[in-house]
Amino acid sequence: MSNQLRRKGIPVALALFAGGLLLSWFTHGTGVVHDDPKRNISIPKQLTVPLQVQAAYNDTNMFFRYRWPAEKPGIFHDVVKFEDGKWITKGKGVPGSEPDGLQEDRVAMMLDDGSVPEFARYGGYLAIGAGIDTFTKHASKEEVEAHPHLGKKLKGDVVTKSLPETRTDINNWASVQPEEILKAQREAGYFLDLWHWRAHRSNPINMSDDQVIAEGRLGDAGKSSAGSNWDSEKKQPKLMFNATVTGYKALKWDDVKQGKISQDSTYFLREGEAVPFDPAAGWVNGDTLPKRTLRTPEGSMADIAVQGKGRWADGYWDVTLSRKLNTGHPLDDKILKDQGxxxxxxxxxxxxxxxxxxxxxxxxxxxxxRSGDIVAQRFAGDAPQWKDKWSDVELFYPGQVDWPQLNSKKHAGAEFIRKGQPVTTHHSVAQLKHYGIEAEFADEIRRQWLWTLLAGIALIAAFGIALNQLLKRNPGV
Known part of the structure; x- marks a missing residue:
């Protein structure tokens, strides 16, 4: 009996050893981090980008200057292209880069005056709530449209950025506070001011989008700088270029796709300058029109302007935005003050x-x-001279990390958040750029760890059995 066990021991050890090696090979050969469009996952090759910021103010106005690298200027957003008698939309949002280059470049800044105290400690993480759009797990279009506040009243079809106290349960995107609570929160200053410059939908007319983050990412009161150039009933554009002024009624698809159109040319449709669309104008395949129109914004949405020109040159965007210190719109904007x-x-x-x-x-x-990571210098005159040094800000790809997750048992640092400790106490950008990706593949990484554990157990067992057989064969050793 003993000899039989010995004879079987070595094959068993070899089988366990080979199985452990094969398990390691098949589960570790390719890794788990990869693009997966079906799950809304696309990992950029570069995980950090430098941003330079300057700030200045005079008696009435606030100025912010931003500078960041971009291989080429993204001055187009979605367009409509004429193909075989029909106008089709090109440039819909996709995971990662849009293949035809049809998503505009943007710079955005969230601003708070202390009314949202967690923001100074956790920044934009605070505004990423449950069900947010483009995450792997997000609320469906039908669910949002059916929601009495987000869908029925606000006409939304996706869950956007929001603040935690606008929900009765941070784990449930649909648990929006009653309207009287939302109104009281806004009056108490519980919102973030969002400056949102867009290379196509605002920059050509020297404006910036002006938004607010509360129960969602919302526009300020008034009319925005961008409208729609699509007639859904007629399935055709509303406006086209004025050929008597521009020399063309439409752009050429190849020029748009290949980036041949200059930022100094008329590549946008502005209401009052463009002309009504003529379906009998002799359209040919490849004729292309912007799907957005530009117009002069009104009300609180007209508060932020581009000073000078937002320009791309030598691989960098250079954009300066200005706004009154006190816009007179305290429910939409953070009022800024000297020494604030x-x-x-x-x-x-x-x-x-x-x-x-x-x-x-x-x-x-x-x-x-006064002192700060970024110091706005006071000046006399109409425009700053920008003689002070830039403030360097390191940007990073955030991955899929939301506020509910950060406050859950899955996050080891949830206790520190409850204690009010800032994110910078325990994390650096160098860490966070990887943590965000790990969050996108949390299930796969956990499964990989389990396979590794099993492979390790098999290898240890094989070694133990083999060693045991060796000792039995050589009792004097």
Whole structure:
């Protein structure tokens, strides 16, 4: 009996050893991090991007200057292209870069005056709630449209950025507070001011989008700088270029796709300058028109302007935005004051990316004439001279990390958040750029760990059995 066990022991050990090696080979040969469009996953090759910021103010106005690298200027958003008698949309948002280059470059800044205290500690992480659009797991279009507040009242069809206290349960995107609570929160200043410059939908008319983050990412009161150039009933554009002024009634698809159109040319349709669309104008395949029209914004949405020109040159965007210190719209904007202290966080889109495929910053302090990570210098005159040094901000790809997850048992640092410790106490950008990707593949990484554990157990068992057989064969050793 003993001899039989010995004879079987070596084959068993070899089988376990071979099985452990094969398990390691098949589960570790390719890794788990890879693009997966079906799950809304696309990992950028570059995980960090530098952003430079300057700030200044005079008696009435606030100025921010932003500079960041971009391989080429993304001056187009979605368009409609004429193909075989029909107009089709090109440039819909996709995971990662849009293949035809049809997502505009953008820079955004969230600003708070202390009314949202967690923002100064956690920045944009605070605004990523449950069910947010473009995450692997997100609320469906039908669910959002059916929601009484987000869908029925606000006419939304996706879950956007929001603040935690606008929900009764941070784990449930649909648990929006009653309207009287939302109104009281807004009046108490519980919102983030969002400056949102867009290379196509605002820059050509020297404006910036002006938004607010509360129960969603919402526009300020009034009319925005961008409208739709699509007649859904007639299935055709509303406007086209004025050929008597521009020399063409449409752009050429190949020129748009290959980036041959200059930022100094008329590549946008502005209401009052463009002309009504003529379906009998002799359209040919490849004729292309922007799907957005530009117009003069109104009300609170007209508060932020581009000073000078937002320009791309030598591989960099250089954009300066200005706004009154006191816009007179305290329910939409944070009112800024001399010697005031504020919190800011930044984001950029480049390389034809939209949605969550951007680069973001950790929160930074802003001081108007006082100390801060970014110091706004006071000046006399109409425009700053920008003689002060840039403030360098490192942006990173955030991956799929939301506020509910950060406050859950899955996050080892949830206890520190409950204690109010800032994210920078325990994490650096160098860490966060990897943590965000790990969050996108959490299940796969956990499964990989289990396979590794099993492979390790098999190898240890094989070694133990083999050693045991060796000792039995050589009892004097």
């Amino acid at each position: 202290a504020y919190a800011v966080a930044f984001a950029i889109h480049r390389n034809a990316t939209g949605g969550r495929w951007h680069y973001v910053s950790l929160p930074a302090s802003l001081g108007l004439g």
